[in-house]
Amino acid sequence: MTDTTSNTPTADRARESELSPFGRFLKATELDIRMLGMVGALLIIWVGIHILSGGLFLTPRNLWNLSVQTSSVAIMATGMVLVIVMRNIDLSVGSVEGMIGMVMGVAQAEFLIRVMGLQLGNPWIWVIALAAGVALGLMIGALQGFIIAYLEVPAFIVTLGGLLIWRGMAWLMTSGRTVAPLDATFQLMGGGPRGSIGATASWIVGILACVAVALMLLNGRSQRKRFKFPLRPVWAESLLGVVACAAILGAVWIANSYPWPIGIVRQYAQRNGITIPEGGLFIAHGIAIPVLIAVAVGVVMTFITRRTRFGRYVFAIGGNPEAAELAGINTRWVTMKVFMIMGVLAAISAAIASARLNAATNALGTLDELLVIAAAVIGGTSLAGGSGTVLGAMLGALLMQSLQSGMVLLGIDSPLQSVVVGAVLVVAVWLDTVYRKRV
Amino acid sequence: MADTTAPTPLIDMRNISIAFGGIRAVDDASIDLFPGEVVALLGHNGAGKSTLIKILSGAYKRDSGQIFVNGEEASIANPRDAKKYGIETIYQTLALADNVDAAANLFLGRELMTGWGTLDDGAMEAEARKVMGRLNPRFQRFKDPVVKLSGGQRQSVAIARAILFNARILIMDEPTAALGPQETAQVGELVMQLKADGIGIFLISHDIHDVFELADRVCVMKNGRVVGTARTGDVTQDEVLGMIILGKCPPGAIPGPGALKIAA
Numbered sequence: 001m002t003d004t005t006s007n008t009p010t011a012d013r014a015r016e017s018e019l020s021p022f023g024r025f026l027k028a029t030e031l032d033i034r035m036l037g038m039v040g041a042l043l044i045i046w047v048g049i050h051i052l053s054g055g056l057f058l059t060p061r062n063l064w065n066l067s068v069q070t071s072s073v074a075i076m077a078t079g080m081v082l083v084i085v086m087r088n089i090d091l092s093v094g095s096v097e098g099m100i101g102m103v104m105g106v107a108q109a110e111f112l113i114r115v116m117g118l119q120l121g122n123p124w125i126w127v128i129a130l131a132a133g134v135a136l137g138l139m140i141g142a143l144q145g146f147i148i149a150y151l152e153v154p155a156f157i158v159t160l161g162g163l164l165i166w167r168g169m170a171w172l173m174t175s176g177r178t179v180a181p182l183d184a185t186f187q188l189m190g191g192g193p194r195g196s197i198g199a200t201a202s203w204i205v206g207i208l209a210c211v212a213v214a215l216m217l218l219n220g221r222s223q224r225k226r227f228k229f230p231l232r233p234v235w236a237e238s239l240l241g242v243v244a245c246a247a248i249l250g251a252v253w254i255a256n257s258y259p260w261p262i263g264i265v266r267q268y269a270q271r272n273g274i275t276i277p278e279g280g281l282f283i284a285h286g287i288a289i290p291v292l293i294a295v296a297v298g299v300v301m302t303f304i305t306r307r308t309r310f311g312r313y314v315f316a317i318g319g320n321p322e323a324a325e326l327a328g329i330n331t332r333w334v335t336m337k338v339f340m341i342m343g344v345l346a347a348i349s350a351a352i353a354s355a356r357l358n359a360a361t362n363a364l365g366t367l368d369e370l371l372v373i374a375a376a377v378i379g380g381t382s383l384a385g386g387s388g389t390v391l392g393a394m395l396g397a398l399l400m401q402s403l404q405s406g407m408v409l410l411g412i413d414s415p416l417q418s419v420v421v422g423a424v425l426v427v428a429v430w431l432d433t434v435y436r437k438r439v
Numbered sequence: 440m441a442d443t444t445a446p447t448p449l450i451d452m453r454n455i456s457i458a459f460g461g462i463r464a465v466d467d468a469s470i471d472l473f474p475g476e477v478v479a480l481l482g483h484n485g486a487g488k489s490t491l492i493k494i495l496s497g498a499y500k501r502d503s504g505q506i507f508v509n510g511e512e513a514s515i516a517n518p519r520d521a522k523k524y525g526i527e528t529i530y531q532t533l534a535l536a537d538n539v540d541a542a543a544n545l546f547l548g549r550e551l552m553t554g555w556g557t558l559d560d561g562a563m564e565a566e567a568r569k570v571m572g573r574l575n576p577r578f579q580r581f582k583d584p585v586v587k588l589s590g591g592q593r594q595s596v597a598i599a600r601a602i603l604f605n606a607r608i609l610i611m612d613e614p615t616a617a618l619g620p621q622e623t624a625q626v627g628e629l630v631m632q633l634k635a636d637g638i639g640i641f642l643i644s645h646d647i648h649d650v651f652e653l654a655d656r657v658c659v660m661k662n663g664r665v666v667g668t669a670r671t672g673d674v675t676q677d678e679v680l681g682m683i684i685l686g687k688c689p690p691g692a693i694p695g696p697g698a699l700k701i702a703a
Binding site: 223224226227229306307308309312315316317318319320322323324325326327328329386387 | 496498517518519522528530532533534535536537538539543547548549550552556557558560561562564565584586
């Protein structure tokens with residue numbers, strides 16, 4: 001035993017001296033090189049499009065819109081990570097999203113008002129509609145998960161069937177009619193000037209997030225001290241903290257630099273009896289509510305994958321299903337739960353996407369399953385199972401959305417957009433394969 | 440079947456049978472194991488030894504027969520049940536989740552939790568360092584997924600997992616198949632050490648040389664049936680080979696239902 005402890009530092013130091021400066025940096029900060037690569041790729045794409053578009057991309061307005069556009073796919077991508085890590089696939093998420101969007105739309109715009117007799121604008125309307133949607137997502141996920149886990153029908157087939165079934169159901173519900181408008185409070189989930197939390201609240205959220213980052217770093221350090229594990233150097237810890245906080249506060253600053261449009265400011269001023277001063281009134285959007293929801297989902301899903309028994313089992317099953325079974329894990333129940341989570345996330349995305357449109361349409365979420373899978377895979381989730389991160393998938397969603405809206409800014413035709421996005425997906429996975437072979 | 444003067448066997452499997460699609464993989468097999476004893480289960484590939492042992496470890500459900508643990512009938516329907524009885528298994532494939540680290544593998548299915556109901560990775564890694572320090576003092580790669588470890592290191596993770604939870608019965612399925620000579624010797628030492636602690640060990644092998652020196656008794660299977668059981672002192676290696684290859688039970692062994700009937 002004494003032998004072991006005295007061995008540790010020397011062995012580590014010996015290996016450390018063989019590393020390049022960059023290698024030492026990675027080791028000290030314990031950052032994942034793949035994640036750094038993704039952030040790098042994202043920055044290159046952003047700067048590239050910014051230059052090509054003559055300075056249109058990296059503006060508060062565009063970045064704010066980008067964040068809102070990314071939310072719905074990013075939310076579902078966090079669940080798709082778990083699905084793919086367990087060596088499954090879910091092709092039905094776009095259709096589930098569409099069908100739940102329709103159910104929530106019909107509930108708030110028609111059913112609760114005409115059949116249940118609630119007054120328009122009753123605060124219960126959006127609560128009931130949202131709860132019904134989430135419950136439905138849970139049930140759809142449970143049904144598909146049950147068929148996959150207990151009846152042993154391959155996930156590809158079950159969810160391919162789901163892709164057709166739920167889309168068909170969405171159409172049948174209203175015979176293809178679009179349902180609008182939605183409840184005013186429900187609409188806040190879609191973003192827009194009113195669906196944002198404003199400058200002050202945004203700063204508060206940003207500062208709280210920074211405090212949380214600091215606490216997490218400190219807690220991690222004290223945990224390592226408690227068990228006498230090697231600590232990260234203080235400079236590395238501080239650097240991580242500073243970079244993370246700078247990124248958070250930078251994002252808040254950008255969201256707070258995007259003002260409400262003049263028309264809405266005028267309306268607002270009129271209603272509140274404010275006289276607009278010379279040079280206009282600057283009212284910031286702040287962080288959009290759908291973005292806050294997406295960030296919250298990301299945090300919760302990261303917590304689930306990293307800190308809970310369930311998350312550990314998902315990864316273990318993905319790494320070696322037989323070993324997980326032999327370790328006494330109830331692999332079927334875990335599989336079913338993963339699909340239930342996916343269903344709930346599809347429901348949240350449905351709420352955001354339909355709120356943003358202010359309508360439930362039959363086409364809502366069409367082809368989203370492919371964007372979601374692509375986001376997860378670009379974000380480093382291996383289709384062979386066993387590896388992937390929630391943060392990576394969300395960055396993957398942001399990267400895809402950046403490309404798409406960037407190409408819109410550049411005036412590239414939509415067929416060519418598809419070509420580029422498809423090519424990027426293939427190249428990204430190829431690079432990942434090369435990377436995995438080298439490591 | 441068992442020596443009447445001996446203490447109660449740790450494990451007593453009686454008349455176990457299991458069939459897969461009409462093929463009787465294990466047919467009326469009985470085997471027992473006493474505290475501090477090493478029993479080698481020998482036979483060709485496909486003789487049914489791994490299947491018999493997987494029934495004990497809960498991976499397969501038997502069609503008929505009984506299992507007694509410490510003289511009391513045990514109901515073992517899944518791996519979790521077996522672990523409750525203190526039966527730990529090191530599988531031939533090692534059964535490690537390749538993508539997670541050593542500590543996560545050691546505690547797979549039995550994670551240590553914090554007061555908040557979250558995984559206590561620190562405590563698990565600390566325990567892992569302790570037990571790995573005993574088995575393989577040079578092992579330092581606690582942060583790497585086990586897929587990056589060498590064969591011997593992976594083996595020590597699998598062994599550590601089995602002994603971490605105070606196993607009373609240890610099943611080792613081809614424990615040295617993937618190891619070099621030095622690591623094989625290490626496993627041998629470990630077996631003797633565990634035996635001294637009073638743990639009963641089943642060693643499964645298709646190669647008699649691996650296990651003859653370690654075992655107190657051998658039990659030979661052929662075509663799903665037990666050919667015979669013998670103390671290693673009462674039979675020669677050649678006689679045991681005869682049991683494995685021909686199913687011929689020598690005079691020093693107690694014949695089982697699978698023994699070649701020469702007299703008849």
